[in-house]
Amino acid sequence: xxxxxxxxxxxxxxxxxxxxxxxxxxxxxxxxxxxxxxxxxxxxxxxxxxxxxxxxxxxxxxxxxxxxxxxxxxxxxxxxxxxxxxxxxxxxxxxxxxxxxxxxxxxxxxxxxxxxxxxxxxxxxxxxxxxxxxxxxxxxxxxxxxxxxxxxxxxxxxxxxxxxxxxxxxxxxxxxxxxxxxxxxxxxxxxxxxxxxxxxxxxxxxxxxxxxxxxxxxxxxxxxxxxxxxxxxxxxxxxxxxxxxxxxxxxxxxxxxxxxxxxxxxxxxxxxxxxxxxxxxxxxxxxxxxxxxxxxxxxxxxxxxxxxxxxxxxxxxxxxxxxxxxxxxxxxxxxxxxxxxxxxxxxxxxxxxxxxxxxxxxxxxx
Amino acid sequence: xxxxxxxxxxxxxxxxxxxxxxxxxxxxxxxxxxxxxxxxxxxxxxxxxxxxxxxxxxxxxxxxxxxxxxxxxxxxxxxxxxxxxxxxxxxxxxxxxxxxxxxxxxxxxxxxxxxxxxxxxxxxxxxxxxxxxxxxxxxxxxxxxxxxxxxxxxxxxxxxxxxxxxxxxxxxxxxx
Numbered sequence: 001x002x003x004x005x006x007x008x009x010x011x012x013x014x015x016x017x018x019x020x021x022x023x024x025x026x027x028x029x030x031x032x033x034x035x036x037x038x039x040x041x042x043x044x045x046x047x048x049x050x051x052x053x054x055x056x057x058x059x060x061x062x063x064x065x066x067x068x069x070x071x072x073x074x075x076x077x078x079x080x081x082x083x084x085x086x087x088x089x090x091x092x093x094x095x096x097x098x099x100x101x102x103x104x105x106x107x108x109x110x111x112x113x114x115x116x117x118x119x120x121x122x123x124x125x126x127x128x129x130x131x132x133x134x135x136x137x138x139x140x141x142x143x144x145x146x147x148x149x150x151x152x153x154x155x156x157x158x159x160x161x162x163x164x165x166x167x168x169x170x171x172x173x174x175x176x177x178x179x180x181x182x183x184x185x186x187x188x189x190x191x192x193x194x195x196x197x198x199x200x201x202x203x204x205x206x207x208x209x210x211x212x213x214x215x216x217x218x219x220x221x222x223x224x225x226x227x228x229x230x231x232x233x234x235x236x237x238x239x240x241x242x243x244x245x246x247x248x249x250x251x252x253x254x255x256x257x258x259x260x261x262x263x264x265x266x267x268x269x270x271x272x273x274x275x276x277x278x279x280x281x282x283x284x285x286x287x288x289x290x291x292x293x294x295x296x297x298x299x300x301x302x303x304x305x306x307x308x309x310x311x312x313x314x315x316x317x318x319x320x321x322x323x324x325x326x327x328x329x330x331x332x333x334x335x336x337x338x339x340x341x342x343x344x345x346x347x348x349x350x351x352x353x354x355x356x357x358x359x360x361x362x363x364x365x366x
Numbered sequence: 367x368x369x370x371x372x373x374x375x376x377x378x379x380x381x382x383x384x385x386x387x388x389x390x391x392x393x394x395x396x397x398x399x400x401x402x403x404x405x406x407x408x409x410x411x412x413x414x415x416x417x418x419x420x421x422x423x424x425x426x427x428x429x430x431x432x433x434x435x436x437x438x439x440x441x442x443x444x445x446x447x448x449x450x451x452x453x454x455x456x457x458x459x460x461x462x463x464x465x466x467x468x469x470x471x472x473x474x475x476x477x478x479x480x481x482x483x484x485x486x487x488x489x490x491x492x493x494x495x496x497x498x499x500x501x502x503x504x505x506x507x508x509x510x511x512x513x514x515x516x517x518x519x520x521x522x523x524x525x526x527x528x529x530x531x532x533x534x535x536x537x538x539x540x541x542x
Contacts, residue, residue, distance in 0.1 A: 006390040116406035177402040179393040285428035352430055
């Protein structure tokens with residue numbers, strides 16, 4: 001028996017985390033993500049979990065990484081300024097292949113910007129924000145139901161690929177209330193355990209090593225320094241670094257098709273909207289109000305690793321249109337993969353594009 | 367049919383809760399779709415508070431309120447900030463004890479605060495009186511649905527008081 005609730009997106013995210021078996025939350029409250037911490041603080045102790053209000057976001061992500069290494073499913077939630085503070089340790093999580101979930105309910109930036117307003121301004125930061133080469137996974141919900149469903153998915157992807165995984169929400173989906181169906185149980189996929197005779201950072205054919213959390217009986221050395229398959233630092237050998245970092249990137253990038261999650265509307269269209277997160281709902285409204293097979297829509301639920309092959313689903317496309325709640329971020333990624341013109345429809349200030357604004361943009365390019 | 371309902375008053379009246387109760391009634395008990403949003407910001411404490419609900423028989427795509435067709439206004443400041451630009455075809459319910467202005471659109475005067483204070487002896491249920499009047503006057507959700515949503519949302523021990531407030535609201539809404 002599932003249950004149906006009328007719930008806020010942030011609360012649904014917390015419910016998704018609990019359903020996925022998350023039993024650790026380390027965080028520092030920040031608008032517009034605070035309700036996630038509040039819900040986890042209330043609920044985690046009742047299910048045998050641990051909630052720690054940390055002193056800042058640097059410590060929050062550090063605690064999450066530590067908890068993940070005890071074998072717990074662990075997450076934190078934040079917004080722009082806190083996300084910036086987390087960047088160094090996000091790189092540490094990528095380097096140490098720590099499965100964890102970081103929720104960013106995006107608000108207007110830079111700096112403290114607009115705490116109570118929506119934005120999608122951290123889409124490149126979640127891919128490139130920490131130093132060095134690495135790859136991660138980023139997921140973009142557009143409804144309260146997806147705040148639940150995609151949080152569950154984020155935990156499974158984090159565990160399967162052993163990468164920090166981002167739920168890149170925004171103030172609109174975080175704060176709105178909608179009906180949400182919460183199933184009794186969700187599918188849970190934990191990391192593949194480290195096999196006997198294998199080294200802690202020795203990858204399988206898929207580029208992913210088995211996981212031996214602390215307390216599992218295996219001695220594991222975890223370091224942010226370049227390391228060998230034993231986990232021991234090897235910081236000067238060019239080949240050791242090349243092998244490790246190429247594998248960290250390839251284990252995610254080579255799985256792009258498995259990780260991809262997107263919706264295609266009107267694949268024969270000549271003019272194609274490409275969206276993720278809240279603006280996808282305005283595009284859906286435009287397509288609903290004026291049914292027209294020549295207008296298509298590619299809606300991404302996973303933006304990183306970027307599913308470039310999804311653009312090929314529109315063989316007749318002559319123009320791509322990208323409404324984003326930023327000054328044009330993911331549009332750069334689309335431009336990189338297609339020969340057709342890609343028109344950015346940026347919007348900042350905190351409000352969603354209206355249907356009329358997108359219709360004007362559509363008419364201007366036809 | 368898409369309805370866009372906007373509630374405004376001052377922080378502390380239960381404006382946001384009113385919007386949540388209405389959305390809940392539609393989405394859980396009337397088999398409709400609803401999206402509830404609100405204004406977050408420092409001004410919400412003591413100043414003008416605002417919550418909105420989109421209700422539709424079909425799934426709601428664009429989740430924001432473009433132009434409300436129904437307003438519930440419970441303070442003068444709320445009227446000035448969030449009600450004064452109501453379109454000609456809109457309907458407005460006004461707490462006539464607290465709002466001096468009147469809109470250009472059709473409106474109903476509901477003495478919710480005096481009803482709550484004098485007859486129900488608890489001013490805090492004025493918002494529930496307004497919700498009752500809203501449902502009786504507009505039929506935006508069913509009476510059964512709003513009753514269940516109110517019961518879901520109020521503290522234990524206050525159910526009887528809130529149901530009484532809701533029913534007084536139904537009566538005031540019918541009469542208006």
